[in-house]
């Protein structure tokens with residue numbers, strides 16, 4: 542059996558699991574999850590029909606592919622714990638951990654050679670994620686393809702050199718949270734103008750989804766698409782002026798920069 546294992550059963554692991562099951566890449570009887578919380582194990586077993594326990598070395602011994610999905614701060618301890626099993630069984634490791642370079646991963650695992658690094662995002666949960674992938678120089682190409690098979694079933698994939706991973710983390714890894722902050726503000730704006738929260742939410746989500754699809758499907762750039770909405774002397778230009786006055790563009794750029802810096806700090810730790 543081509544078993545897939547997840548070390549860490551939190552939000553990102555669940556997004557990948559759910560997406561992978563929905564896409565048919567993962568099968569419940571072939572998935573193992575090692576995570577400490579008993580309640581969480583129970584939830585994962587009941588919801589997805591997978592095996593869940595807390596024994597990281599056992600998971601490495603029993604899986605052909607191991608997804609590392611713990612917080613960066615606990616990863617070093619986990620690597621130490623699984624090093625022996627990793628050297629003996631040599632599964633493919635796929636790390637989704639932000640700010641943890643392949644070099645450190647390789648050193649932590651005692652020099653194993655099958656390592657792929659991925660930066661996914663939570664829309665993977667609904668098969669609409671976007672993931673950046675790279676591999677260690679000595680990792681076989683087919684390992685990268687195996688990882689790509691899972692992540693492309695969960696949305697889009699792009700190959701990006703590892704040197705740019707912190708920037709990817711700052712943009713698309715953390716990006717869904719910026720978009721939710723924007724949607725929240727749109728909804729509040731609508732409520733302030735008298736719309737019910739329910740109607741404002743439907744309008745805001747539909748607008749963001751529709752605008753993103755319009756850009757993707759037409760291939761037009763944001764400048765041209767903005768011009769399509771903005772009548773001379775009309776309402777949209779008044780709204781855009783308010784955003785410009787309050788530094789919206791720079792604030793979003795700064796958000797990406799701040800998250801990238803934080804990923805870099807974690808990478809050096």
Ligand SMILES: NC(=O)C1=CN([C@@H]2O[C@H](COP(=O)(O)OP(=O)(O)OC[C@H]3O[C@@H](n4cnc5c(N)ncnc54)[C@H](OP(=O)(O)O)[C@@H]3O)[C@@H](O)[C@H]2O)C=CC1
Pocket residue numbers: 548549550551552553554575576577578581597610611612613615619637638639640660661662663714715
């Ligand atoms: N959330 C996101 O949008 C994204 C996250 N990532 C990366 O994914 C990784 C996981 O993030 P996320 O899922 O959000 O975090 P969570 O805190 O939701 O998940 C981490 C999981 O690891 C478990 N855990 C803690 N210690 C161990 C251990 N020693 N062995 C095995 N499991 C352990 C935790 O259990 P418990 O809670 O019981 O301690 C928890 O279930 C991070 O490295 C993050 O950088 C990457 C892209 C996007």
Ligand SMILES: O=C(O)[C@@H]1CCC=N1
Pocket residue numbers: 639710714715
């Ligand atoms: O906030 C974080 O650290 C993780 C990494 C990317 C998205 N969430």
